[in-house]
Amino acid sequence: MNEQEKDVILLSHGDGGLLTHQLIQGTFFPGFNNKWLEEEGDSAVLNFGQERLAFSTDSFVVSPLFFPGGDIGKLAICGTVNDLVVSGARPLWLSAAFIIPEGMAIERLSDVVRSMSEIACQLKLPIVTGDTKVVSSNDPENLFINTTGIGVIYPESNFNVKNVEPADKVIITGSIGDHGAAILAARLGLESKESPQSDCAPLDFISTLLRPYFPYIKVMRDPTRGGLATTLKELAISGSFDFWLEESSINVKPKVKAISDILGIDPYYLASEGRALLVVKNGQEEEIIKELKKHPLGKDASIIGYARAGKGNLFLRTKLGGTRPLQMLAGTPLPRIC
Amino acid sequence: MEQGSFGYSVTNYNRLTEQLLNKVLKLGQKIAEKKGKKTKIMEVCGTHTVAFSRSGIAQLLSDVLDLRSGPGCPICVTHQQDLDYMISLSRIKEVIIVTFGDLLRVPGSFTSLEKEKAKGADVHICYSPLEAIDLAAANTQKEIVLLGIGFETTAPTIATALAQAREKGLKNFSIYSTLKLVPPALEALLHEKKFDLDGLVLPGHVSTVLGSNTFDFIAQKYALPCVVAGFEPLDLLMGLYYLLNSIMEEKAELTNAYAHIVKEKGNKTAKEIINLFFEEGETLWRGFASIPGSGLKLRTEYNDFEARSRFNNLEIPQTEVFSGCSCGDIITGKLTPFDCLLFNTSCTPLTPVGPCMVSSEGACSAYYQYRQQTQQEILLH
Numbered sequence: 001m002n003e004q005e006k007d008v009i010l011l012s013h014g015d016g017g018l019l020t021h022q023l024i025q026g027t028f029f030p031g032f033n034n035k036w037l038e039e040e041g042d043s044a045v046l047n048f049g050q051e052r053l054a055f056s057t058d059s060f061v062v063s064p065l066f067f068p069g070g071d072i073g074k075l076a077i078c079g080t081v082n083d084l085v086v087s088g089a090r091p092l093w094l095s096a097a098f099i100i101p102e103g104m105a106i107e108r109l110s111d112v113v114r115s116m117s118e119i120a121c122q123l124k125l126p127i128v129t130g131d132t133k134v135v136s137s138n139d140p141e142n143l144f145i146n147t148t149g150i151g152v153i154y155p156e157s158n159f160n161v162k163n164v165e166p167a168d169k170v171i172i173t174g175s176i177g178d179h180g181a182a183i184l185a186a187r188l189g190l191e192s193k194e195s196p197q198s199d200c201a202p203l204d205f206i207s208t209l210l211r212p213y214f215p216y217i218k219v220m221r222d223p224t225r226g227g228l229a230t231t232l233k234e235l236a237i238s239g240s241f242d243f244w245l246e247e248s249s250i251n252v253k254p255k256v257k258a259i260s261d262i263l264g265i266d267p268y269y270l271a272s273e274g275r276a277l278l279v280v281k282n283g284q285e286e287e288i289i290k291e292l293k294k295h296p297l298g299k300d301a302s303i304i305g306y307a308r309a310g311k312g313n314l315f316l317r318t319k320l321g322g323t324r325p326l327q328m329l330a331g332t333p334l335p336r337i338c
Numbered sequence: 339m340e341q342g343s344f345g346y347s348v349t350n351y352n353r354l355t356e357q358l359l360n361k362v363l364k365l366g367q368k369i370a371e372k373k374g375k376k377t378k379i380m381e382v383c384g385t386h387t388v389a390f391s392r393s394g395i396a397q398l399l400s401d402v403l404d405l406r407s408g409p410g411c412p413i414c415v416t417h418q419q420d421l422d423y424m425i426s427l428s429r430i431k432e433v434i435i436v437t438f439g440d441l442l443r444v445p446g447s448f449t450s451l452e453k454e455k456a457k458g459a460d461v462h463i464c465y466s467p468l469e470a471i472d473l474a475a476a477n478t479q480k481e482i483v484l485l486g487i488g489f490e491t492t493a494p495t496i497a498t499a500l501a502q503a504r505e506k507g508l509k510n511f512s513i514y515s516t517l518k519l520v521p522p523a524l525e526a527l528l529h530e531k532k533f534d535l536d537g538l539v540l541p542g543h544v545s546t547v548l549g550s551n552t553f554d555f556i557a558q559k560y561a562l563p564c565v566v567a568g569f570e571p572l573d574l575l576m577g578l579y580y581l582l583n584s585i586m587e588e589k590a591e592l593t594n595a596y597a598h599i600v601k602e603k604g605n606k607t608a609k610e611i612i613n614l615f616f617e618e619g620e621t622l623w624r625g626f627a628s629i630p631g632s633g634l635k636l637r638t639e640y641n642d643f644e645a646r647s648r649f650n651n652l653e654i655p656q657t658e659v660f661s662g663c664s665c666g667d668i669i670t671g672k673l674t675p676f677d678c679l680l681f682n683t684s685c686t687p688l689t690p691v692g693p694c695m696v697s698s699e700g701a702c703s704a705y706y707q708y709r710q711q712t713q714q715e716i717l718l719h
Binding site (some may be wrong): 009012019189263265266305319327 | 395398
């Protein structure tokens with residue numbers, strides 16, 4: 001294999017796994033390096049006068065544009081809002097930029113905008129600036145949306161992976177992989193009552209319910225691209241500790257498991273778009289779970305594992321009592337032959 | 339109460355699985371004491387390799403069982419020469435390649451379909467081969483080439499695509515078949531007698547098509563105990579339990595532990611449609627010399643659908659096999675991925691040297707995803 005062959009962007013560079021990681025480390029960081037970027041959080045944390053601001057941006061590319069449980073518009077609002085929420089911030093303002101393919105039906109675009117507006121209104125969150133570009137494309141469904149959000153960080157939140165200590169507990173607010181499975185099923189053309197629904201939803205309820213517990217929350221993430229495994233592995237690596245998970249306490253819905261089994265894909269690597277992962281101080285987990293369960297989106301919250309001194313590994317204790325390591329996603333999960 | 343497979347309650351299912359695990363472990367220990375070594379078993383099918391590792395069963399039984407992978411991962415057994423041919427097809431301007439996803443990242447001698455796609459090749463990842471038919475009907479100026487990779491399990495759907503192409507009179511559709519048959523490969527493997535297997539776990543899915551009695555020859559001709567098994571933890575353990583019993587009692591017999599799915603004579607409809615379009619022929623396998631009667635070739639009357647004759651002026655690069663890659667020895671059970679010097683050093687899922695590291699069914703990928711570290715790291719705790 002010659003070197004030149006390696007030097008092109010592959011679709012896998014955008015999957016949130018190892019190649020994305022390498023691209024960020026090797027290409028973007030050397031160019032843009034600064035102390036805010038180095039934190040590698042879901043949002044940048046900026047000190048401004050007396051306030052700490054959270055600043056986050058995300059671009060959304062999804063096929064199909066509309067899927068069971070959501071659409072690209074809802075995803076674009078929830079995605080950025082959730083990045084702010086897991087950074088311990090209250091979202092204040094959003095921007096929205098559209099890159100629209102030539103040939104897209106205006107009615108279709110309006111449907112997307114309506115969906116964004118609905119969820120933004122529900123969150124009482126104004127979209128205060130935006131941008132429109134049109135590009136030539138041979139696919140009228142090739143719509144890209146970027147949203148950026150600014151929020152103010154609650155004074156009592158101090159989420160940082162460096163705060164994690166041995167015996168801290170890992171909590172997830174619900175089942176895993178619903179969004180990823182819904183997208184795969186939609187692409188497969190499986191649209192029935194039996195197909196999985198995306199969990200795409202705003203996570204602002206977490207701040208409302210858990211504010212009094214913020215001092216006990218060590219770090220929070222939303223397991224989107226790369227799924228539960230990649231998100232926890234990243235945390236473990238950057239904090240230099242291990243996580244041990246119990247397979248039996250991780251909720252994978254039967255419909256999600258069915259799609260994963262058909263395609264030979266591991267649900268631990270499928271994206272969620274309405275779940276949060278929390279690492280909380282040992283001893284506080286039961287109280288926090290009790291609070292989370294007060295909201296419909298947190299009713300399935302459970303403790304799935306704990307932190308342990310180590311070197312950045314993620315282990316899963318299987319239902320049978322075996323142990324297996326979980327790695328970062330290496331290459332987009334692809335449907336298999338048999 | 340939540341219901342698991344087979345309609346048992348989840349709690350009962352887990353209890354049953356645990357009990358069976360203990361029985362298998364005890365039986366394994368007994369055999370180890372009797373023979374003074376671990377029992378060496380080959381799981382022929384790639385899905386079994388993954389299921390053993392992913393469920394943790396392989397790790398839990400590693401003191402008594404020496405599990406070896408077999409030639410049952412479709413990507414892994416595909417010969418380098420075929421990979422190079424398929425990648426070269428993707429470089430033809432008017433061609434749309436239709437392929438299953440796992441083939442995308444498999445390295446050919448110089449490049450991969452994924453890299454060619456990034457450089458502009460039209461590569462469509464399909465979930466079903468029938469998507470190729472829709473693409474052909476919608477793109478009449480293009481040539482649609484379906485990459486026919488797989489075993490007896492994939493062949494019927496490829497044949498169904500051919501049937502539809504014939505019915506619709508499509509002139510711009512062809513297939514590049516490297517379809518393979520499992521029994522001749524097992525025959526070749528056992529005939530070589532290069533290493534001492536104690537038993538075989540036979541592929542559950544392939545058996546649903548062929549029927550369990552296709553594999554009778556293993557017990558009869560090669561005097562080896564074998565079992566047809568399913569894929570859930572309970573199925574796997576059930577299979578191992580039967581197999582270890584046969585080994586303990588030194589009975590060369592075939593047991594069907596997946597009888598609720600696998601019938602003795604298999605699936606007649608599936609076999610008929612395969613036979614309608616294909617005939618057996620000699621084909622190349624990675625890890626073997628060419629094996630007679632082990633490939634499915636298009637029957638001559640369907641030569642119009644044969645990509646090899648449609649694009650016969652293609653320049654194929656001289657095939658290079660990477661030095662140090664043990665894929666050939668791993669899929670014939672001679673080595674395990676841990677024995678390969680490249681494993682997790684120069685060969686990782688991001689920089690795969692051989693196909694076993696790429697395919698989700700591949701032994702190296704399964705060991706990398708589910709087992710590496712476990713051995714060393716867990717000891718530290």
